[in-house]
Structure formats: structure tokens, C-alpha cells
Amino acid sequence: MDPNGVQQTDNSAPGEVSPGATRRMSRQQILTLISMASVNFSSMICYSILGPFFPNEAKKKGASQTVIGLIFGCYALCNLMGSLILGKYIVQIGAKFMLISGLFVSAGCTVLFGLLDKVPGTVNFIVLCFIIRSIDAVGFAAAMTSSFAITAKIFPNNIATVLGSLEIFTGLGLILGPPLGGLLYQSFGYEIPFIILGCFLSLMVPFNMYMLPNFDATPTKDSFVRLFTRPKIILICFVIFTLSSGLGFLDATLSIFATEKFGLAPGYVGLLLLGVSLPYCLSSPLLGVASDKFPAVRKWLMVVGGLAAAFGFCLLGPTPILHIQGQLWLLILMLTIIGFSLGMTGIPTFPEILICAYENGFEEGLSTLGLVSGLFGAVWSIGMFFGPTFGGFMTQTLNFEWAAAIEGGIGFIASFLLGAYFIFEGARRKRSSRVVGRESPEESSPLLG
Incomplete structure (x- = not known):
């Protein structure tokens, strides 16, 4: 869209700025920003509402702890498949239609999930939980994949700044979901939290139908396979995996550890997670601005942030080999470091993958944006599945202290490899520039002169 809201085609390069362009956002950009903020907030609050009370309700229905974990885990797996498929075919489906359809599906699934306590029989309850949760994951993948692509399309010159600002609403959804869901559940029962949030999410459908423009684009022959053959993209995806894996690890293990180690009540355990979120x-918008204003620093933000997060996980327990006594203030401090480090590492990843794709011959347009968005969502989902599963197993086999250290070790390896790649890439470019500089005038002059 141009500053006046006129529809753009996919032929315009994202990095081009017209001579008369100003730094003020157009009306269409403001409306798009409001729309994406509403999508992030409403989707995340519906995603996080289950935590405080659904496991207990499922136990009453006869579901085992393993089955309850699988109900949560199937969401990540279906989100993975949905992100890959929808990211590939975003042009054919249409970015606006995909986002609105995803919101509609998620709204319906949220309401249906609130009616599951009326289902008779354990088997029927479990089967419907898997079906509704899986469909909801596909709807969520559609909304978030198209949201990333639309944001990058409308704000091509400051992607990190806008994504960082939108993460405020993502975090608010994750923060408000558990306490709001618990309060509504305690006051009105199982059905009301899902019905209220499902209706709220359904209101986002006509809102975004009015707000968002249509996007013309042509499909390309590029694929995830070609995108994933670049070493830089592979290493960045490894870092993204460690981010989501760490968050999933904390979701599955922190509450039990804090309760057993420090004797905290469930309400105070919930407040501990605020140390991460x-x-x-708060830091994501500032890190987004810094990432756009200083592109050369962007890659080192990822490396330093990943190393800091690894340090935080190693002292979260802390690691027994360090012989440091575990203290509540140390746990809170490390959670704060991890939360800030997640912003440092996560915000620059999307624009870095996108730039790498353009440098390697991918066409600039909605098709490539869909591929990058789908890849980001898929890798994030893999980490969200691996983190709770592996973390729960390691905690049960060893203890929380060693499991957190292993999680931090994985993050350290990813950040170290990415940093080593950047150093090697910088040295190679310096050697190439020196070779070009030593080229003799006779070699560089035209034959006919």
C-alpha cells in the first residue's frame, strides 16, 4: 500500500522508498498496526488461558497426566504443519483471507473447547480435545503466519521496530491469559472463560475485514527446501529453536521446582513467570528500534542474547557443579536476564532470515514473506514441543538444576555456532575486498579505451 492507501502489487521492492516519502506512518499503516496488535493479543490470550484450570478438569474426566501433556503437545505439532503448508501457499490463499479465516476458526474452537465438560465419557472427551485443539492450532498458524507476512509487507523498511512493538501485545496476551482465565473459572465455572474469549476473538473477524487491505501477489517457485539450504538460515533457526524450547521448558518445570524448593503458593509461582514476560x-520495542537503526549490530544482538540466556539457565537452578546455594532472589534475577535475552535474540531473527533470503536470489514479495513466516512459525513450534517434553523427561530423570543446565548448554551451542559463522563470514568478506583492491589498473581498464 502506498501512503494514500492505494493497493500495491508484488512488483515493488520492499526496500525501496520514494523520494517524497516521509517518516510519518500513513493511515493504512496505522490501521494495519492496530489490526496486527489485536491479532497478537487476542490469539495469545486464547492460547494461554488453559494453563490454570484445564489440567484439573481433564483429570476429573479421567485423563492421565501423559494424555494431558499430549493434548498440549499436539497443538505445537499441528501448528508446525500448518505453518509450513500455509506459509508455502499464502499467495494462492490470500494473506487477508488466511488471517481472517484463522481468527474465525480459532474463535469457534475456543467456544467449543468450553463445552467439552458436557461431553460424557473419558474417551469421547479425550478424542474431542485432540480434534478441537488440533484444528485450533491450524487456525492459530494461519493467523500468525499471515500476520508476520503482512507486517513485513506494509513496513518493509523497519520490520524489527514494528515486530518489537507488536511483541508488547503478544506478551500482554500471555501475561493476562492465565490470571484472567483462572479468575473467570473460579467465578463462573469452566464454560464462561472460553465463551467470553471466543466471542471476543470472533469480534476481531469483522474488525480485520474492514481494517486490512487486499494484497496482490504472484506465486514463485521458491520452497522451504531451498530456503533451508543456506547455512546462515539454518543457524538462525537453531537459535529460534532454543528460544521457544527454553520457554516451553519453563512452562513445564518451573512451577513444580519453585513449589518444592521454596514452598511458594500457586499464586506466587504465577508471578515468577512475570520475571520472563x-x-x-518492555525491552522488545527498544531492541526493535536498535535493530533497524543499526543493522550491523543486529547479528551480534542474536549472539549476545543467546549467550546471556544460556548463562541464565545455567544459574537458574543453579547448576550443581558450580556449588552455589539456590536462592529465590537468584532465581528471579536469572528469569529477568532470560526474559531480556529472549528479546535481544528473537527480535532480529525474522529480518535477518528475510535479508539472507533476498541476498540468495529469492524474489522480493509476499510469497517469500510467507515462506519466511511459515519457517519461523514451524521452527518455533518444534521448540515448543521439544522444550516441555525433553525438559520434563530430564527433570524426572535427573533434577531441575541439571535439566536447566542442559537447556542452557543447547542455547550456548547455538549462539556459539552462529557467532563463529559471523566471524568467518566477516573475515571472508575482508579477504574478498582486499583481492579486489589489489587488482591492477590494467586488469580493470576496458580493452577498448
Whole structure:
């Protein structure tokens, strides 16, 4: 869209700025920003509402702890498949239609999930949980994949700044979901939290139908396979995996550890998670601005942030080999470091993958944006599945202290490899520039002169 809201085609390069362009956002950009913020907030609050009370309700229905874990885990797997498929065919489906359809599906699934306590029989309850949760994951993948692509399309010159600002609403959804869901559940029962949030999410459908423009684009022959053959993209995806894996690990293990180690009540355990989400929400906009204003620093933000997160996980327990006594203040401090480090590492990843794709011959347009968005969502989902599963197993086999250290070790390896790649890439470019500089005038002059 141009500053006046006129529809753009896919032929315009994302990095081009017209001579008369100003730095003020157009009306269409403001409306798009409001739309994407509403999508992030409403989707995340519906995603996080289950935590405080659904496991207990499922136990009453006869579901085992393993089955309850699989109900949560199937969401990540279906989100993975949905992100890959929808990211590939975003042009054929249409970015606006995909986002609105995803919101509609998620709204319906949220309401249906609130009616599951009326289902008779354990088997029927479990089967319907898997079906509704899986469909909801596909709807969520459609909304978030198209949201990333639309944001990058409308704001091509400051992607990290806008994504960082939108993470405030993502964090708010994750923060408000559990306490709001628990309060509504305690006051009105099982059905009301899902019905209220499902209706709220359904209101986003006509809102975004009015707000968002249509996007013309032509499909390309590029694929995820070609995108994933670049070493830089592979290493960045490894870092993204460690981010989501770490968050999933904390979701599955932190509450039990804090309760057993420090004797905290469930309400205070919930406040501990604010130590991760609040620093992330507050720092993301600033890190996004820094990432766009200083592109050369962007790659080192990922490396330093990943190393800091690894350090935080190693001292979260802390690691027994360090012989440091575990303290509540140390746990809170490390959670704060991890939350801030997640912003440092996560915000620059999307624009870095996108730039790498353009440098390697991918066409600039909605098709490539869909591929990058789908890849990001898929890798994030893999980490969200691996983190709770592997973390729960390691905690049960060893203990929380060693499991957190292993999680931090994985993050350290990813950040170290990415940093080594950047150093090697910089040295190679310096050697190439020196070879070009030593080229003799006779070699560089035209034959006919």
C-alpha cells in the first residue's frame, strides 16, 4: 500500500522508498498496526488461558497426566504443519483471507473447547480435545503466519521496530491469559472463560475485514527446501529453536521446582513467570528500534542474547557443579536476564532470515514473506514441543538444576555456532575486498579505451 492507501502489487521492492516519502506512518499503516496488535493479543490470550484450570478438569474426566501433556503437545505439532503448508501457499490463499479465516476458526474452537465438560465419557472427551485443539492450532498458524507476512509487507523498511512493538501485545496476551482465565473459572465455572474469549476473538473477524487491505501477489517457485539450504538460515533457526524450547521448558518445570524448593503458593509461582514476560515485553520495542537503526549490530544482538540466556539457565537452578546455594532472589534475577535475552535474540531473527533470503536470489514479495513466516512459525513450534517434553523427561530423570543446565548448554551451542559463522563470514568478506583492491589498473581498464 502506498501512503494514500492505494493497493500495491508484488512488483515493488520492499526496500525501496520514494523520494517524497516521509517518516510519518500513513493511515493504512496505522490501521494495519492496530489490526496486527489485536491479532497478537487476542490469539495469545486464547492460547494461554488453559494453563490454570484445564489440567484439573481433564483429570476429573479421567485423563492421565501423559494424555494431558499430549493434548498440549499436539497443538505445537499441528501448528508446525500448518505453518509450513500455509506459509508455502499464502499467495494462492490470500494473506487477508488466511488471517481472517484463522481468527474465525480459532474463535469457534475456543467456544467449543468450553463445552467439552458436557461431553460424557473419558474417551469421547479425550478424542474431542485432540480434534478441537488440533484444528485450533491450524487456525492459530494461519493467523500468525499471515500476520508476520503482512507486517513485513506494509513496513518493509523497519520490520524489527514494528515486530518489537507488536511483541508488547503478544506478551500482554500471555501475561493476562492465565490470571484472567483462572479468575473467570473460579467465578463462573469452566464454560464462561472460553465463551467470553471466543466471542471476543470472533469480534476481531469483522474488525480485520474492514481494517486490512487486499494484497496482490504472484506465486514463485521458491520452497522451504531451498530456503533451508543456506547455512546462515539454518543457524538462525537453531537459535529460534532454543528460544521457544527454553520457554516451553519453563512452562513445564518451573512451577513444580519453585513449589518444592521454596514452598511458594500457586499464586506466587504465577508471578515468577512475570520475571520472563515483563522484561521481554518492555525491552522488545527498544531492541526493535536498535535493530533497524543499526543493522550491523543486529547479528551480534542474536549472539549476545543467546549467550546471556544460556548463562541464565545455567544459574537458574543453579547448576550443581558450580556449588552455589539456590536462592529465590537468584532465581528471579536469572528469569529477568532470560526474559531480556529472549528479546535481544528473537527480535532480529525474522529480518535477518528475510535479508539472507533476498541476498540468495529469492524474489522480493509476499510469497517469500510467507515462506519466511511459515519457517519461523514451524521452527518455533518444534521448540515448543521439544522444550516441555525433553525438559520434563530430564527433570524426572535427573533434577531441575541439571535439566536447566542442559537447556542452557543447547542455547550456548547455538549462539556459539552462529557467532563463529559471523566471524568467518566477516573475515571472508575482508579477504574478498582486499583481492579486489589489489587488482591492477590494467586488469580493470576496458580493452577498448
